[in-house]
Amino acid sequence: MTEEIKAIKVRPLPKSETRKHIIVVRVQHNFGVLTRITSLFAGRGYNIESLTVGKTHEPNVARITIVVEGNERVVEQIIKQLRKLIETLRVRDITDVPHIERELVLIKVHAGEDKARDEIMRLVSIFRAKVVDVSVDTYTIEVTGDSEKIEAFIKLLRPFGIKDIARTGVLALTRESAKESLQEHRLE
Amino acid sequence: MPKKRGADIVIDVLLEEGVDTVFGLPGGAIMEVYDALFDAPLRNILARHEQAAAHMADGYARATGKVGVVLATSGPGATNLVTGLATAHMDSVPMVAITGQVPRHYIGTDAFQEADVVGITRPITKHNFLVTDIKDLALILREAFYLARTGRPGPVLVDIPKDITQQEYNYKMPTEKDVEEALPGYKPHYEGNPVQIKKAAELIRKAKRPVLYVGGGVIIGNASQELRELAELTRIPVTTTNMGKGAFDETHPLALHMLGMHGTYYANMAVYNADLLIAVGARFDDRVTGKIDEFAPEAKIIHIDIDPASISKNIHVDVPIVGDVKNVLQKLLKELKKKPVEWVKARESWLKQIEKWREKHPLTYQQSDKIIKPQYVIEEIYRITDGEAIVSAGVGQHQMWAAMFYKYKYPRQFLNSGGLGTMGYGFPAAVGAKLGKPEKTVFAIEGDGSFVMNMQDVITAVQYRIPVKIAIINNEFLGMVRQWQQLFYDSRYSSVCLAVHPDFVKLAESMGAVGLRATKPKEVREVLQKAMEINDRPVIMDFVVDREENVLPMVPAGKSYREMIVSPKQKGEAETMYLVG
Numbered sequence: 108m109t110e111e112i113k114a115i116k117v118r119p120l121p122k123s124e125t126r127k128h129i130i131v132v133r134v135q136h137n138f139g140v141l142t143r144i145t146s147l148f149a150g151r152g153y154n155i156e157s158l159t160v161g162k163t164h165e166p167n168v169a170r171i172t173i174v175v176e177g178n179e180r181v182v183e184q185i186i187k188q189l190r191k192l193i194e195t196l197r198v199r200d201i202t203d204v205p206h207i208e209r210e211l212v213l214i215k216v217h218a219g220e221d222k223a224r225d226e227i228m229r230l231v232s233i234f235r236a237k238v239v240d241v242s243v244d245t246y247t248i249e250v251t252g253d254s255e256k257i258e259a260f261i262k263l264l265r266p267f268g269i270k271d272i273a274r275t276g277v278l279a280l281t282r283e284s285a286k287e288s289l290q291e292h293r294l295e
Numbered sequence: 296m297p298k299k300r301g302a303d304i305v306i307d308v309l310l311e312e313g314v315d316t317v318f319g320l321p322g323g324a325i326m327e328v329y330d331a332l333f334d335a336p337l338r339n340i341l342a343r344h345e346q347a348a349a350h351m352a353d354g355y356a357r358a359t360g361k362v363g364v365v366l367a368t369s370g371p372g373a374t375n376l377v378t379g380l381a382t383a384h385m386d387s388v389p390m391v392a393i394t395g396q397v398p399r400h401y402i403g404t405d406a407f408q409e410a411d412v413v414g415i416t417r418p419i420t421k422h423n424f425l426v427t428d429i430k431d432l433a434l435i436l437r438e439a440f441y442l443a444r445t446g447r448p449g450p451v452l453v454d455i456p457k458d459i460t461q462q463e464y465n466y467k468m469p470t471e472k473d474v475e476e477a478l479p480g481y482k483p484h485y486e487g488n489p490v491q492i493k494k495a496a497e498l499i500r501k502a503k504r505p506v507l508y509v510g511g512g513v514i515i516g517n518a519s520q521e522l523r524e525l526a527e528l529t530r531i532p533v534t535t536t537n538m539g540k541g542a543f544d545e546t547h548p549l550a551l552h553m554l555g556m557h558g559t560y561y562a563n564m565a566v567y568n569a570d571l572l573i574a575v576g577a578r579f580d581d582r583v584t585g586k587i588d589e590f591a592p593e594a595k596i597i598h599i600d601i602d603p604a605s606i607s608k609n610i611h612v613d614v615p616i617v618g619d620v621k622n623v624l625q626k627l628l629k630e631l632k633k634k635p636v637e638w639v640k641a642r643e644s645w646l647k648q649i650e651k652w653r654e655k656h657p658l659t660y661q662q663s664d665k666i667i668k669p670q671y672v673i674e675e676i677y678r679i680t681d682g683e684a685i686v687s688a689g690v691g692q693h694q695m696w697a698a699m700f701y702k703y704k705y706p707r708q709f710l711n712s713g714g715l716g717t718m719g720y721g722f723p724a725a726v727g728a729k730l731g732k733p734e735k736t737v738f739a740i741e742g743d744g745s746f747v748m749n750m751q752d753v754i755t756a757v758q759y760r761i762p763v764k765i766a767i768i769n770n771e772f773l774g775m776v777r778q779w780q781q782l783f784y785d786s787r788y789s790s791v792c793l794a795v796h797p798d799f800v801k802l803a804e805s806m807g808a809v810g811l812r813a814t815k816p817k818e819v820r821e822v823l824q825k826a827m828e829i830n831d832r833p834v835i836m837d838f839v840v841d842r843e844e845n846v847l848p849m850v851p852a853g854k855s856y857r858e859m860i861v862s863p864k865q866k867g868e869a870e871t872m873y874l875v876g
């Protein structure tokens with residue numbers, strides 16, 4: 108007991124490394140709820156890297172996935188503030204929880220010569236992407252995956268000349284159980 | 296059941312919620328509600344400015360603990376509420392603001408007197424609503440009251456389009472259960488974690504130099520009784536924030552009075568040297584902590600608060616306890632009583648040391664028989680009211696003197712804008728307080744600068760015969776700014792001189808109030824005596840005081856307690872002491 112009580116003497120608050128956090132918020136899907144959430148970030152000078160919203164299987168419940176860059180302390184404060192919102196049902200930082208992370212990206216890339224076209228098609232197949240539009244000198248490619256995969260794909264396409272990119276932002280769900288997670292991995 | 300207008304539904308909910316007084320000022324978009332008020336069994340106070348109306352509702356709420364209600368029209372009426380809402384938000388005051396909005400089909404068209412009030416007030420309310428369907432009106436209003444008064448209280452705004460107040464609807468009054476069901480995510484923590492409470496008790500038993508640091512949460516949570524029991528049982532001295540004034544009887548021997556920027560020497564020394572700080576319903580405001588790294592550097596910290604977001608916000612807390620303060624203190628007391636300790640002996644040397652600090656630098660000032668010292672006016676107000684008045688204050692030096700030189704014995708006795716620091720708060724808040732507590736003498740201690748920010752509403756107090764006593768501490772300066780300029784900007788008095796004032800006595804008379812003035816120390820008592828005899832209208836007392844008196848002690852902003860300025864001559868004289876125990 109007494110050992111537990113021994114306080115850690117750190118003042119000011121420990122400053123930890125800044126990293127990317129994935130925060131999942133379930134909210135009542137009311138009028139104005141999204142503004143309430145985004146203005147909470149804006150009002151405190153926190154930067155949102157990506158934010159996705161959509162309805163869930165439950166009526167009047169929406170799920171928001173927010174990616175922010177920050178140290179533990181900033182993120183803890185963000186979470187407390189999110190919890191404080193009246194329409195918030197649940198908030199979780201799932202960064203360190205096993206989870207599935209996906210983003211959908213549309214990339215329009217320059218593809219004039221045959222050599223480039225072949226090379227791009229090879230990448231598309233390796234990354235399990237899909238060409239969704241073709242023109243004389245461009246391919247538009249659709250790809251989904253976690254941030255790492257997306258970044259890697261974009262990096263490899265860059266030399267060909269990217270003309271435009273549209274990203275949805277990250278979506279995430281925690282893994283239900285070890286068994287199912289294994290299955291997920293095998294599928295990949 | 297007959298159909299009712301939206302406006303009548305509004306009145307029904309107010310009555311259902313037990314509201315007896317509303318403050319406000321009408322206009323086009325809220326005229327239906329005012330029409331319904333015309334024959335409602337409610338006291339309806341017509342203010343002269345919506346900001347003042349909001350502060351009145353706020354003062355009413357702080358003095359009574361009930362929800363204050365303010366009404367305003369769309370656009371400019373609603374935007375005038377902004378400062379009042381922000382003030383209430385920062386200090387967790389339960390309030391419901393009902394604003395008219397342009398008819399639904401005009402919303403978003405830049406219609407006459409349209410403003411996005413829900414957008415504007417989002418960051419300064421606990422929650423806000425735009426009613427878009429008359430079916431939801433009653434439920435939303437009920438939710439507003441529920442949110443305003445539960446958990447960490449705060450202001451809630453309901454914006455109602457005019458066509459909804461006109462529309463007729465056959466409604467049923469929503470029950471408390473309906474309200475709770477409509478708010479599935481809203482679950483304030485009331486309980487307090489038992490493991491943490493045990494840990495806290497253990498720390499209290501072992502502490503040699505503990506201090507209780509008490510904020511407004513103890514007042515809001517009606518936990519004064521429990522706090523007193525805790526302090527007396529464990530013999531722990533108590534210092535309060537400005538918002539915590541009155542949570543602990545300031546005439547009690549264990550009272551250290553206020554801490555922080557204008558805290559007493561002995562409170563700040565005690566906190567600086569403490570080995571355990573028990574923060575109760577307080578939020579470690581920067582006016583309290585000064586330089587964060589050196590705030591209570593030796594202390595372990597226990598923090599009891601209903602708002603999880605307040606915990607470890609800017610200070611690392613060793614034992615956080617989220618819960619209703621009353622509830623948590625009761626459990627903590629129970630836990631402490633399980634293992635008896637010889638508290639008197641345990642605290643002997645610590646309390647002795649604190650007495651030494653108290654004797655070394657008591658709260659004091661240099662009296663004069665030629666010129667009125669502002670502190671003297673406050674002391675005289677304290678004497679003439681037997682310490683029994685409700686006191687409200689504006690913001691500035693007079694606010695700090697009102698906090699230092701009047702001793703508050705009860706919760707809800709001192710009302711001021713602690714969080715936002717709103718000049719113009721004091722007098723209208725006093726009007727609200729007097730309406731809520733008619734049996735009490737209510738004093739507004741005002742700066743000359745603060746008072747003129749809402750003095751139009753003396754007319755309101757005259758109209759409704761509200762006998763508040765306004766004591767203007769008139770130094771013809773924006774005094775607190777002048778003090779900072781003197782101390783930190785080389786005495787360059789930029790834009791702080793208020794030498795051009797109305798004649799406050801004539802001003803009072805022209806508005807139908809009583810005006811009195813004192814320019815010499817010996818007149819102070821006389822003026823106060825006369826003011827005490829007036830019971831049917833407001834009194835304005837113009838106390839012409841020493842223009843360049845400073846509020847001391849003072850810890851300069853962002854500095855450590857060690858750098859406290861104690862008296863006009865000594866600078867940064869505080870001492871360090873880790874010797875006790």
Ligand SMILES: Cc1ncc(C[n+]2csc(CCOP(=O)(O)OP(=O)(O)O)c2C)c(N)n1
Nearest residue numbers: 691692693716718742743744745773774775
């Ligand atoms: C609405 C508002 N504007 C500006 C300030 C900044 N401010 C803080 S104290 C102060 C001076 C107050 O002067 P006065 O009311 O005469 O009181 P004194 O300090 O002279 O006692 C000012 C301007 C404020 N707190 N509120």
